[in-house]
Amino acid sequence: MNHARYTARILIVALIAPLILAGAALVWSFSLAARLPVRVVVHWDLAGHPNGYGSPFQFPIALASVCLPLIAIFGGAVVLISHRGPLTPLAKVLAVTSIWVTLIVSLTVLGSLLDKNAGTDIGAWLGLAFAAATVVAAAAWFVLPPGVRGVGGSVRPTVTPVALADGERASWIRTASVSTGMIWAVVAVCAVISAITIFSTIATGGRYWWFAFVPVFVLLVVLSNFAWTVRVDDRGLRIRSVLGIPVVHVPLDQVTSADVTDVQALSQYGGWGIRLALNGRIGVIVRSGEALEVHRRKGLDVVVTVDDASSAAALLNGLVKRSAS
Amino acid sequence: MLLRIDPASPIPLFEQLAASVRSEASRGNLRSGDRLPSARDVADSLDINVHTVLRAYQVLRDEGLVDLRRGRGAVVTERVAHYSELGEAIPRLVASAKEIGLGAHTLTAMIRQEYDS
Numbered sequence: 001m002n003h004a005r006y007t008a009r010i011l012i013v014a015l016i017a018p019l020i021l022a023g024a025a026l027v028w029s030f031s032l033a034a035r036l037p038v039r040v041v042v043h044w045d046l047a048g049h050p051n052g053y054g055s056p057f058q059f060p061i062a063l064a065s066v067c068l069p070l071i072a073i074f075g076g077a078v079v080l081i082s083h084r085g086p087l088t089p090l091a092k093v094l095a096v097t098s099i100w101v102t103l104i105v106s107l108t109v110l111g112s113l114l115d116k117n118a119g120t121d122i123g124a125w126l127g128l129a130f131a132a133a134t135v136v137a138a139a140a141w142f143v144l145p146p147g148v149r150g151v152g153g154s155v156r157p158t159v160t161p162v163a164l165a166d167g168e169r170a171s172w173i174r175t176a177s178v179s180t181g182m183i184w185a186v187v188a189v190c191a192v193i194s195a196i197t198i199f200s201t202i203a204t205g206g207r208y209w210w211f212a213f214v215p216v217f218v219l220l221v222v223l224s225n226f227a228w229t230v231r232v233d234d235r236g237l238r239i240r241s242v243l244g245i246p247v248v249h250v251p252l253d254q255v256t257s258a259d260v261t262d263v264q265a266l267s268q269y270g271g272w273g274i275r276l277a278l279n280g281r282i283g284v285i286v287r288s289g290e291a292l293e294v295h296r297r298k299g300l301d302v303v304v305t306v307d308d309a310s311s312a313a314a315l316l317n318g319l320v321k322r323s324a325s
Numbered sequence: 326m327l328l329r330i331d332p333a334s335p336i337p338l339f340e341q342l343a344a345s346v347r348s349e350a351s352r353g354n355l356r357s358g359d360r361l362p363s364a365r366d367v368a369d370s371l372d373i374n375v376h377t378v379l380r381a382y383q384v385l386r387d388e389g390l391v392d393l394r395r396g397r398g399a400v401v402t403e404r405v406a407h408y409s410e411l412g413e414a415i416p417r418l419v420a421s422a423k424e425i426g427l428g429a430h431t432l433t434a435m436i437r438q439e440y441d442s
Contacts, residue, residue, distance in 0.1 A: 168329060169329070169330050171367065173326060173362035173366055173370060175360070233370040233371070311327050
């Protein structure tokens with residue numbers, strides 16, 4: 001497949017097709033809504049019985065506010081990922097999810113407007129929307145170029161082990177943390193969310209006060225993923241958040257070998273922090289670039305982005321070699 | 326940072342630890358402003374007493390390679406640049422000693438003599 005067709009396929013599936021579908025659904029739903037009375041059923045309970053009424057224009061507005069940002073974020077991410085490197089399975093999942101959700105929302109909205117009883121039986125439409133969306137999403141998966149697995153494998157030859165004498169003790173310790181800019185960005189986002197929560201708490205007369213803890217919790221979880229102490233010694237590899245948890249530990253007897261690798265944070269791991277990559281690795285990712293990769297006898301390999309990873313790999317290989325002899 | 330000690334060696338552990346940090350500095354693995362791992366982490370990892378590690382860090386502070394600050398731990402100073410300069414000279418020195426068949430002992434004796442003169 002030549003490059004122009006390759007990029008065109010990604011662009012069509014991830015952005016153009018969902019945008020055309022959402023756009024068509026939007027235009028159609030607006031014209032349908034204009035023909036309906038000013039008050040229609042807009043909400044149903046879990047059994048499918050109507051329990052809310054409002055303007056029919058709520059449907060196209062909901063459609064636009066769900067689908068357009070979703071397509072922009074997912075589709076944008078996919079195009080960006082495929083632009084920077086090979087198309088990963090993760091990018092394909094994002095692209096297909098975007099078209100799947102767009103179709104479900106569009107068909108549900110259109111269905112409820114088209115139904116001549118003005119949406120008294122939404123259940124059948126939901127089923128139809130789900131089935132149609134799944135079929136189209138599956139087709140989209142095969143229209144996309146095949147995903148490239150295993151990128152970021154061992155790009156450099158196995159690192160020479162450090163020669164260790166019997167009884168000698170050795171330890172390699174280093175901190176890996178995200179850039180200061182990113183930390184401030186997260187703190188800023190949490191501050192904005194906190195302000196909104198505090199405002200809503202006051203506005204609702206304090207009825208949902210416990211919501212105020214949500215941004216604090218989010219901040220703690222995010223920050224616990226931002227700085228790690230990476231340690232290699234005769235107990236193996238330990239990657240511990242500077243906040244104490246979480247901890248990733250690979251005992252020495254489980255290690256087969258260690259390597260240095262190059263990591264693309266976004267396209268391979270979908271972001272930062274503790275990650276499960278689709279290529280079957282646990283990643284502790286704080287940036288793109290140099291990383292230590294530890295292969296295990298059983299279970300998933302572990303990748304951690306840390307400077308001077310070659311020293312860590314050399315020591316780990318040395319320790320494995322000594323314990324085997 | 327790679328730290329190596331040999332409990333069987335007659336050299337005290339804190340000296341060995343300090344030498345390990347120095348060797349990292351002379352190999353250019355440390356930069357000014359880098360923080361050494363916390364004494365507790367090192368002690369736990371090497372299974373030695375935390376005071377041994379602190380003593381090693383104090384030795385390095387006394388020679389000016391690190392600053393010890395409360396709450397910030399041991400921070401590498403600008404003097405680290407000189408260590409890496411020295412680190413380039415030492416392998417050359419050792420190589421020429423080996424070329425004429427001189428052992429580590431003899432070379433150290435020669436260096437000591439140079440200091441005293």
